[in-house]
Amino acid sequence: MRAKDKLGKDGEDLAARYLExxxxxxxxxxxxxxxxxxDIVALEGATVVVSEVKTRxxxxxxxxxxxxxxxxxxxxxxxxxxxxxxxGMSGTGYRIDAVAILHDGQTPPVIEHVKAVG
Amino acid sequence: MGLGRTFSVALVGLSGHMVEVEADIxxxxxxxxxxxLPDASLNEAKDRIKAAAKNAGIPLSRRKITVNLIxxxxxxxxxxxxLAILMSALQAxxxxxxxxxxxxxxxxxxxxxxxxxxGVLPAVMxxxxxxxxxxxxxxxxxxEAELVPGVKVRSYGxxxxxxxxxxxxxxxxxxxxxxxxxxxxxRESPTAGDCREPDMADIAGQHEARTAMEVAAAxxxxxxxxxxxxxxxxMLAERLPGLLPDLPDHHAMEVxxxxxxxxxxxxxxxxxxxxxxxxxxxxxxxxSIIGGGSGVPRPGAASRAHRGVLFLDxxxxxxxxxxxxxxxxxxxxxxxxxxxxxxxxxxxxFQLVLAANPCPCGMASGKGLxxxxxxxxxxxxxxxxxKPLIDxxxxxxxxxxxxxxxxxxxxxxxxxxxxxxxxxxxxxxQRERLGRWGHELNSEVSAELLKTELRLSPTAxxxxxxxxxxxxxxxxxxxxxxxVAWTMADLAGLAVPDRDCVCxxxxxxxxxxxx
Numbered sequence: 001m002r003a004k005d006k007l008g009k010d011g012e013d014l015a016a017r018y019l020e021x022x023x024x025x026x027x028x029x030x031x032x033x034x035x036x037x038x039d040i041v042a043l044e045g046a047t048v049v050v051s052e053v054k055t056r057x058x059x060x061x062x063x064x065x066x067x068x069x070x071x072x073x074x075x076x077x078x079x080x081x082x083x084x085x086x087x088g089m090s091g092t093g094y095r096i097d098a099v100a101i102l103h104d105g106q107t108p109p110v111i112e113h114v115k116a117v118g
Numbered sequence: 119m120g121l122g123r124t125f126s127v128a129l130v131g132l133s134g135h136m137v138e139v140e141a142d143i144x145x146x147x148x149x150x151x152x153x154x155l156p157d158a159s160l161n162e163a164k165d166r167i168k169a170a171a172k173n174a175g176i177p178l179s180r181r182k183i184t185v186n187l188i189x190x191x192x193x194x195x196x197x198x199x200x201l202a203i204l205m206s207a208l209q210a211x212x213x214x215x216x217x218x219x220x221x222x223x224x225x226x227x228x229x230x231x232x233x234x235x236x237g238v239l240p241a242v243m244x245x246x247x248x249x250x251x252x253x254x255x256x257x258x259x260x261x262e263a264e265l266v267p268g269v270k271v272r273s274y275g276x277x278x279x280x281x282x283x284x285x286x287x288x289x290x291x292x293x294x295x296x297x298x299x300x301x302x303x304x305r306e307s308p309t310a311g312d313c314r315e316p317d318m319a320d321i322a323g324q325h326e327a328r329t330a331m332e333v334a335a336a337x338x339x340x341x342x343x344x345x346x347x348x349x350x351x352x353m354l355a356e357r358l359p360g361l362l363p364d365l366p367d368h369h370a371m372e373v374x375x376x377x378x379x380x381x382x383x384x385x386x387x388x389x390x391x392x393x394x395x396x397x398x399x400x401x402x403x404x405x406s407i408i409g410g411g412s413g414v415p416r417p418g419a420a421s422r423a424h425r426g427v428l429f430l431d432x433x434x435x436x437x438x439x440x441x442x443x444x445x446x447x448x449x450x451x452x453x454x455x456x457x458x459x460x461x462x463x464x465x466x467x468f469q470l471v472l473a474a475n476p477c478p479c480g481m482a483s484g485k486g487l488x489x490x491x492x493x494x495x496x497x498x499x500x501x502x503x504x505k506p507l508i509d510x511x512x513x514x515x516x517x518x519x520x521x522x523x524x525x526x527x528x529x530x531x532x533x534x535x536x537x538x539x540x541x542x543x544x545x546x547x548q549r550e551r552l553g554r555w556g557h558e559l560n561s562e563v564s565a566e567l568l569k570t571e572l573r574l575s576p577t578a579x580x581x582x583x584x585x586x587x588x589x590x591x592x593x594x595x596x597x598x599x600x601x602v603a604w605t606m607a608d609l610a611g612l613a614v615p616d617r618d619c620v621c622x623x624x625x626x627x628x629x630x631x632x633x
Contacts (some may be wrong), residue, residue: 063180066148073147098147100180112180117147 007103011055012039015099018111024049033082036075040099041083048094050080052117055101064100065114073118122209125221125250126202127241128194130414131455131462132375134244136221137187137194141206144182152203154187157195157413166197166226167204174230174277175292178204179211193459195413197225198235201254204277205284214284221245223263224256230277230292232256239378239386242266243371254280261387262378265371315360315392318534320353323520327354330513330626332537335361336544337605338561339598340448340470340510342433345517346483351473355397355429358471360534362393362426363542369425372465376424380417394426396468400435408443408453415455415462420447423468433472434502441507444470448510472511474503483518512561512598513626544608560604565597574600578617582624590628599623 016026024042031038040051052072054064076096084090096118103109122141127134150164171178185203187194202222208214223241225233238259243266245253252270255263260273274280278291318328327343331354334341341358343351365373370389377394378386396419398407405411409418420428428444430436447453451467476482477496482489491499508514549558555571557563563572576583582599585591591599600615602623607615615623 059177063148065180068147114146114181 007055007057008053011101011103011109012053014055014101014103014109014111015051015053016040018099018113019049019051022113028083031079031083033079033086035078035082038076038079038083044095046093048080048084048089048092049097050076050083050094051097051099052076053099053101055103057102057104059102064102065098065112068098068117077118120210122206122211122216124202124206124209124217125219125245126199126223127221127244128192128199129237129241129244129379130192130460131464132240132379132417133463134241135189135192136245136248136250137189137192137199137202139199139202139206140186140188141203141210142184142186143179143207143210144184146182148180149182150178151182151184152187153185154190155193156187156199157193159196160194160199163197163200163203163226166200166228167207169228170200170226170230170277171204171208173228173292174281175290176208176213176281176286178207183207183210193414196235197233198223198237198241200224200226201232201277201280208281208286214281214286217284218252219250220252220254221250222254224254224259226277232274232277232280234258237375237379238262239265239371240375242269242271243375245269265374265386265389315534316353316356317360318357318537319531321350321357321531322525324350324354324517327515327517328532328537330515331358331361332541333602333605333609333626334358334469334471334513335537335541336609337512337548337601338469338559339512339602339605340472340561342472342474342508342511342514343517344474344476344515346476346519347480349483349517349519351517352429352431355427355431355471355473356395357534358427358429358469359393359395361538361541363538363545364391365389365393365425373425376417376421376464380422392426394423395429396420396423396426397429397431400430400432402436402440404437404440404443407440408447409455409462409464410457413457413459415457417464418453420444420466420468421453421464424465426468427471428468429471429473431473433474434499436502438502438504441502442504445507445510448507470511472503474500476516483516509592509594510598512602514628515626540609544605547608547611548605560601560608563601563604565594568597568600572600572604574603574615574620578603578615578620580617581621585624585628595627599627602626 019042024044026040026042028041038050039053042049052068054067056064080094084092095116098114098117100112101109124139126137126139128137152161168178201224205222209216223238225235227233234256239262242253242263246266246269251268253263254272257273257275260271263271276294278293282288282291345351370391374390377390398419407419409415409421447466452463453466454463477489477491478499479489479491548560586596603615603619606619606622
């Protein structure tokens with residue numbers, strides 16, 4: 001596994017644990033369709049929460065949240081609807097969150113959770 | 119947390135309008151939205167601000183920042199809002215304490231330095247008038263801002279120092295090391311200071327022209343000099359500002375404000391006390407003389423010459439449109455420029471000095487034997503100067519080439535200082551006489567006043583009346599001769615102009631008319 005993929009995988013694991021602690025129940029991870037990939041799908045009460053996880057070693061190339069562009073958010077909307085249909089849950093209330101992780105490998109990772117971005 | 123509010127000033131022409139800068143931080147993905155009619159250069163502020171904040175050590179919030187410039191209807195442009203926007207955004211994030219009514223006027227460098235901006239003087243004047251006496255400017259603009267009475271100026275070299283003063287967390291701040299600050303301080307002193315004005319003593323001969331310049335200086339009259347190359351037209355014109363007295367406070371303020379807007383390189387550190395001298399080249403466009411440019415128009419040479427001298431050398435070589443555009447400011451003393459983006463008013467009460475050769479080849483003086491121009495060429499040359507423009511010139515004189523005798527007498531010419539003393543005295547007499555009608559100079563007196571309260575006896579104006587009967591003078595010309603006559607009387611120490619004064623004034627008017 002390449003270093004950047006490893007970082008991304010570690011970040012997603014961290015995010016999943018963080019979301020579980022925050023009261024969400026993770027139901028699916030790395031779900032793919034022709035459109036792209038959803039990092040984490042979780043349930044918060046009756047609401048389906050789709051989270052996009054971005055991990056960076058340092059903010060030198062921009063903060064991880066800045067990498068979530070409006071186009072990316074739009075794609076997540078489509079992916080969410082596809083996921084809901086694939087699981088027979090069309091019409092369920094949903095939300096899209098972003099989780100940013102700064103993790104340089106030495107100091108404890110910094111996690112930022114922004115709710116309802118799209 | 120959540121909302122920040124600061125103040126800045128938008129300049130439309132010379133008049134400043136307070137702008138309230140609101141910033142809101144919304145808990146969603148990072149974005150920076152600037153509302154309130156910003157132009158392209160102001161939209162660039164977003165990136166400058168982001169970089170400056172990061173390099174000062176306190177990056178902007180990683181959320182959506184919405185900045186609103188109020189009133190939204192007022193067009194805003196330029197980089198002077200950078201600091202106000204940044205401070206508003208940092209207040210919204212809770213990084214610094216609220217700044218109350220303080221007005222921020224500075225551009226930001228990517229490195230987090232505060233950069234000087236144009237037009238600080240008129241902007242600060244507007245802020246103080248509007249009840250915002252506390253301003254923050256770049257160190258290089260400090261002296262200029264302090265020229266405004268009643269202002270409390272604070273200036274900083276870098277953003278980090280400013281943020282520290284506003285209660286930012288000192289730990290992440292990247293304060294400058296000593297050297298950088300000294301380098302900044304050393305750069306801020308190229309003043310327009312005291313460059314010496316040329317002296318009348320340098321001019322040989324041309325007694326009549328010297329008198330005309332003295333009269334022009336004393337009464338604020340416009341002059342036209344026609345003569346062959348080398349007669350000294352340009353030298354005379356350049357010496358007119360040296361004869362004018364220092365500008366009083368309120369005039370100096372106006373002049374400095376205009377120059378603050380048009381000055382790019384040198385930063386003003388003191389009020390401009392000497393009357394300005396503008397000498398544009400004859401290829402100048404209407405926009406460069408009158409004022410113009412994209413968006414809200416900027417002042418041109420005519421406004422930069424406000425309370426000073428606008429010298430048009432080789433006047434017939436100018437575009438006719440340029441010359442005729444000067445007619446309106448010559449009458450009203452100001453320029454109102456209308457553009458789609460807004461209307462700007464600039465003062466333009468200048469003394470016009472025109473210089474011209476007598477014909478295209480320049481040799482048609484004296485008997486004109488060397489002149490190789492055809493009569494049609496000569497007519498066409500002067501035809502560029504329209505009658506309505508010439509009619510507004512009070513003193514029109516023909517210069518001849520110097521003779522040997524003139525050259526020999528050069529040593530005994532009066533110095534500018536002596537002439538300037540007489541001019542001061544004559545101006546004092548004018549102020550005393552005209553003060554009750556709100557005028558300071560004979561050239562400002564209305565035709566109405568000349569006909570009523572300042573009416574001369576028929577014996578004094580007998581020659582002028584004859585000229586009017588013979589139809590060689592317009593009504594405006596009649597009034598202008600009277601104004602010059604009053605100035606002559608003031609210079610001669612007379613209470614009222616006599617027939618001699620009126621005759622001389624008339625003679626000064628008619629020399630070029632024949633051409």
